[in-house]
Amino acid sequence: MESTWLVIVIVLGYMAILAAVSYLARRSSRTSASFANGGKAFPAILIGFLLASEFIGTSASIGTAQEAYSVGISAAWNIVALGLGFILFSFLLAHRFNALGEVTISGALARVYGERVRTATSVIMVCALMIVAVAVYASGGAILSNLLDIDKALAIALVGVLATIYVSIGGMRSVVYTNFIHAIVKLAGIILLAVIGTHRVGGVGELRAALPSDMFAIAGVGWAQIFAWLIAGIGAIFATQYVVQAITTVDEPIKARRAGLYSTLILIPYGFFAAVVGMCSAVLYPQIASIGALPALAVDIHPVLAGFVVSGMAGAMFGTIAALTIGCSTLLLKDFYQPYFNRDRVERKNLRFIQAATIVTGIIPIALALIASDVLTITFLAKSLRASLAVLVLLMFFTPTYGTRTGALLSIIASLVTTIGWFLAGNPFGIDNAYVAIATPIVIMTICHVLKRADSDPKSQASRSPGNEVTVAGAGANRETV
Numbered sequence: 001m002e003s004t005w006l007v008i009v010i011v012l013g014y015m016a017i018l019a020a021v022s023y024l025a026r027r028s029s030r031t032s033a034s035f036a037n038g039g040k041a042f043p044a045i046l047i048g049f050l051l052a053s054e055f056i057g058t059s060a061s062i063g064t065a066q067e068a069y070s071v072g073i074s075a076a077w078n079i080v081a082l083g084l085g086f087i088l089f090s091f092l093l094a095h096r097f098n099a100l101g102e103v104t105i106s107g108a109l110a111r112v113y114g115e116r117v118r119t120a121t122s123v124i125m126v127c128a129l130m131i132v133a134v135a136v137y138a139s140g141g142a143i144l145s146n147l148l149d150i151d152k153a154l155a156i157a158l159v160g161v162l163a164t165i166y167v168s169i170g171g172m173r174s175v176v177y178t179n180f181i182h183a184i185v186k187l188a189g190i191i192l193l194a195v196i197g198t199h200r201v202g203g204v205g206e207l208r209a210a211l212p213s214d215m216f217a218i219a220g221v222g223w224a225q226i227f228a229w230l231i232a233g234i235g236a237i238f239a240t241q242y243v244v245q246a247i248t249t250v251d252e253p254i255k256a257r258r259a260g261l262y263s264t265l266i267l268i269p270y271g272f273f274a275a276v277v278g279m280c281s282a283v284l285y286p287q288i289a290s291i292g293a294l295p296a297l298a299v300d301i302h303p304v305l306a307g308f309v310v311s312g313m314a315g316a317m318f319g320t321i322a323a324l325t326i327g328c329s330t331l332l333l334k335d336f337y338q339p340y341f342n343r344d345r346v347e348r349k350n351l352r353f354i355q356a357a358t359i360v361t362g363i364i365p366i367a368l369a370l371i372a373s374d375v376l377t378i379t380f381l382a383k384s385l386r387a388s389l390a391v392l393v394l395l396m397f398f399t400p401t402y403g404t405r406t407g408a409l410l411s412i413i414a415s416l417v418t419t420i421g422w423f424l425a426g427n428p429f430g431i432d433n434a435y436v437a438i439a440t441p442i443v444i445m446t447i448c449h450v451l452k453r454a455d456s457d458p459k460s461q462a463s464r465s466p467g468n469e470v471t472v473a474g475a476g477a478n479r480e481t482v
């Protein structure tokens with residue numbers, strides 16, 4: 001019991017430091033704009049660590065260890081895919097998003113595909129981010145439940161309420177500073193846990209002897225699953241609200257590219273260490289539920305070390321929830337509240353709304369988290385939903401005349417239905433929902449593009465009524481007739 005209280009005191013001390021940082025940052029969040037973007041330009045390394053911290057929350061950490069408990073080291077691909085995704089993002093999109101200057105993913109897509117796509121993008125993005133929040137709460141509750149030996153439902157409720165209070169204090173600037181701290185503590189904590197776990201089982205040799213050989217295969221989970229993780233992970237990075245929001249807080253496109261590369265330096269090693277933790281737990285605690293792979297080891301070490309590790313996990317949870325709720329609230333402000341309820345853009349109303357929206361979007365996922373079990377699968381579904389938007393992002397920047405505005409709208413709606421439907425059906429025929437997520441917009445936009453070309457054929461021009469053409473400017477690209 002004394003050990004438990006020591007862990008709690010250390011975690012509370014860490015939270016107090018973060019709360020102080022958030023409170024000091026609150027002075028720079030006096031307007032809705034500064035609440036959403038931090039009110040200043042930030043160094044690339046801060047944003048890089050911020051982005052990495054957002055993607056290695058408790059759901060990714062516990063989910064990867066949970067998967068490794070069953071399949072071994074290949075579970076690391078779940079996070080390694082994100083590191084590879086940030087390399088591609090750095091060279092393909094980071095500087096473009098930064099130069100575009102749009103603080104929302106929906107605003108960026110609306111430049112080419114119109115206002116209807118802005119609304120549809122916001123809906124699918126809010127759904128995806130809320131799904132991630134469910135997984136974060138479920139995994140955070142698992143840690144707190146193990147630590148305090150309390151009911152899991154109560155633990156999830158406590159996690160949700162505390163995280164929401166923490167997030168609503170300081171806005172984007174506090175998220176940047178605190179997530180930089182989180183990234184360092186999380187990486188150090190997962191390395192510490194992996195080293196202790198390996199030592200507990202007697203070293204790498206004993207770990208190999210204790211587990212089936214296929215758990216050490218780099219593709220043990222199967223190449224189909226690995227490619228699905230790559231598609232979903234890369235797609236999530238290419239088209240996630242808080243990535244776009246963060247990348248616009250640096251003042252130069254070249255710095256935006258560096259920020260993505262800094263993220264990779266954290267994500268790739270983190271994935272392997274998280275998988276090692278899960279494998280060690282499979283040897284040390286063979287009878288537990290797989291979701292407890294990381295929490296079981298975290299609370300079974302020296303209380304001072306446990307306090308450090310659990311602080312990192314708590315920071316992972318709060319950091320991710322901060323990004324999710326600020327991302328959701330910014331979308332709700334920009335795409336729903338201002339256009340329909342505050343057209344005069346009264347700043348006092350905007351600030352009040354974005355603060356209230358941050359609280360509401362933090363509380364809603366708690367109910368669904370009570371019934372969530374497989375946090376990695378839930379997180380993966382959210383990545384798949386964002387991967388469908390990534391197709392439109394790539395088309396927007398590299399071939400904006402491909403497809404049509406209507407095709408883009410239909411792609412978003414259909415992707416939401418097909419991806420979730422395929423997931424609920426249990427991924428029929430062994431085809432992962434990530435493949436469905438990217439195939440749907442590709443097919444729809446291709447069909448619309450073919451029909452558009454047929455309609456623009458000289459033979460059909462005579463039959464077209466004059467005055468029905470709409471031109472749009474697409475992110476610095478050629479103008480498109482739709």
